[in-house]
Amino acid sequence: MIRKQKTSLKNAVIVNAVSKYAKVLVNLVYTAILARILSPEDYGIVAVITVFTTFFALFSDMGLSTAVIQNKLLTNDEINDIFSFTIYLGVGLAIFFCLFSFPLSAFYDDRVYISAGMLLSVALLFNTLNMIPNALLMKERQFVLVAVRTIAITVIGAIVTIICAVSGLKYYSVVTNSILTAVLTYFANIRGLSLKFHIRIRRSSIKKVWGFSMFQFGFNIVNYFSRNLDNLLIGKFMGSGDLGYYDKAYKLMQYPTSNLTHVITPALHPILSDYQDNKEYIYKKYILIVRFLCMAGVFVSSYCFFASEEIITLLYGPGWENSVICFSWLSISIWAQMITSSSGAIFQSLGDTKRMFIVGGINAFINVLCIVLGVLKGDIVYVAMSVGICYNIHFLSTYVALIHFSFEKSFIKFLFELKKEFCVGIFLAISVRAFRFSIEGIFLSAALKFLYLGLVFLVMLLITKDYLFLIKLIGPISHKMESKSEGKRFSDTH
Numbered sequence: 001m002i003r004k005q006k007t008s009l010k011n012a013v014i015v016n017a018v019s020k021y022a023k024v025l026v027n028l029v030y031t032a033i034l035a036r037i038l039s040p041e042d043y044g045i046v047a048v049i050t051v052f053t054t055f056f057a058l059f060s061d062m063g064l065s066t067a068v069i070q071n072k073l074l075t076n077d078e079i080n081d082i083f084s085f086t087i088y089l090g091v092g093l094a095i096f097f098c099l100f101s102f103p104l105s106a107f108y109d110d111r112v113y114i115s116a117g118m119l120l121s122v123a124l125l126f127n128t129l130n131m132i133p134n135a136l137l138m139k140e141r142q143f144v145l146v147a148v149r150t151i152a153i154t155v156i157g158a159i160v161t162i163i164c165a166v167s168g169l170k171y172y173s174v175v176t177n178s179i180l181t182a183v184l185t186y187f188a189n190i191r192g193l194s195l196k197f198h199i200r201i202r203r204s205s206i207k208k209v210w211g212f213s214m215f216q217f218g219f220n221i222v223n224y225f226s227r228n229l230d231n232l233l234i235g236k237f238m239g240s241g242d243l244g245y246y247d248k249a250y251k252l253m254q255y256p257t258s259n260l261t262h263v264i265t266p267a268l269h270p271i272l273s274d275y276q277d278n279k280e281y282i283y284k285k286y287i288l289i290v291r292f293l294c295m296a297g298v299f300v301s302s303y304c305f306f307a308s309e310e311i312i313t314l315l316y317g318p319g320w321e322n323s324v325i326c327f328s329w330l331s332i333s334i335w336a337q338m339i340t341s342s343s344g345a346i347f348q349s350l351g352d353t354k355r356m357f358i359v360g361g362i363n364a365f366i367n368v369l370c371i372v373l374g375v376l377k378g379d380i381v382y383v384a385m386s387v388g389i390c391y392n393i394h395f396l397s398t399y400v401a402l403i404h405f406s407f408e409k410s411f412i413k414f415l416f417e418l419k420k421e422f423c424v425g426i427f428l429a430i431s432v433r434a435f436r437f438s439i440e441g442i443f444l445s446a447a448l449k450f451l452y453l454g455l456v457f458l459v460m461l462l463i464t465k466d467y468l469f470l471i472k473l474i475g476p477i478s479h480k481m482e483s484k485s486e487g488k489r490f491s492d493t494h
Contacts, residue, residue, distance in 0.1 A: 030158035044240025065135035067209035081205035090128030215353035226367035249326035268345035297335030298425030304331035310446035326384035333391035
């Protein structure tokens with residue numbers, strides 16, 4: 001197996017940041033080009049079938065990857081058993097998804113789902129095979145290797161997809177991207193790992209991680225349905241066109257969450273799981289991350305709501321106007337999602353996946369209720385409004401469970417820790433409502449709104465003295481102090 005690297009949380013975040021933002025840049029260019037080639041209907045078809053491939057992908061992992069990272073006592077033979085299990089599982093899921101494409105086609109009354117589904121079963125197979133290799137790389141803190149791999153494959157996939165789209169392959173170009181990235185990622189990850197396939201798998205190896213993984217798997221299933229019910233219902237009752245508009249707005253809303261929060265969260269579980277018996281240490285580290293995410297989130301959320309028309313037009317061009325109001329409503333939840341999306345890694349680090357599963361069930365019920373109410377209105381705007389409100393409610397339910405029950409601390413005191421960031425967010429919202437100017441030119445309007453809101457944000461950082469927190473968080477002096485402190489705490493707890 002690859003040798004474990006000594007990497008601090010801060011260095012891991014920096015490496016992930018470089019990887020993520022390079023990927024963001026490539027994806028923004030790639031998406032902007034595709035949006036001018038493909039139609040909303042094309043995206044609607046891909047959105048529907050992606051819902052189901054994502055669902056099958058949940059079975060491809062079953063929480064085993066996070067369990068491999070969490071369990072520090074697994075032997076090489078046991079890891080090979082788990083890897084072999086995922087191979088059998090991947091082949092079975094790929095075959096089943098091919099067959100599933102026929103009833104899916106009948107449900108949506110469109111035979112295009114048969115061919116697209118069969119092709120995507122290849123991506124499903126390789127994504128399944130990739131679970132354990134990727135988990136091992138993260139467990140051994142090979143963040144640089146994963147970052148280089150991610151950037152290279154993203155660029156290759158984007159170039160091939162654009163070529164396919166220009167050649168007239170329509171939605172098949174996006175399907176090609178999924179297959180290519182899955183295959184390339186697997187072969188890039190497997191290099192350097194001494195994984196071996198076992199024809200016979202010992203049940204004891206699976207049982208060793210099943211107690212942790214079954215609640216993680218249950219959470220993933222529940223979270224999947226609550227996150228994808230909107231696409232399923234819109235595709236069925238409003239058509240692929242409306243789904244294309246909504247899906248574009250929804251995915252754009254997810255960009256800040258997936259490309260800022262997910263710079264941090266991949267490093268949280270592999271590193272903080274080493275301190276799983278020291279709740280106080282994990283809490284002190286995590287509260288700094290929550291404050292930073294809240295600070296960044298209130299600005300991003302405010303700007304996306306403020307400049308929703310400019311952002312949609314600049315990225316997707318003309319013809320996507322119906323996505324604007326959906327994006328503005330969805331953007332009110334960006335700040336909450338940026339914070340709550342980091343909570344899963346903390347539940348995992350504490351070994352408390354059972355409580356994470358319970359919270360996921362509560363949030364899923366809230367999601368389903370809000371989405372159904374929006375769909376009953378028969379308008380994607382109401383769906384977006386309901387989903388935006390829903391994700392804000394998730395913040396409360398998630399952190400009551402994490403702070404009060406898992407960390408055994410006061411939830412009110414936790415909120416008090418965020419008082420400065422909340423004040424900044426409230427003042428930003430007031431500033432957005434107070435803006436009454438009309439600016440000619442989409443690019444100029446987007447830039448001036450950013451400068452206006454950025455100035456307000458900086459003034460509030462000075463007033464609340466939150467800038468001192470940022471300096472302390474990223475400053476080189478604090479980094480040295482943190483390294484010494486971590487070494488002392490580690491020696492105290494081992």
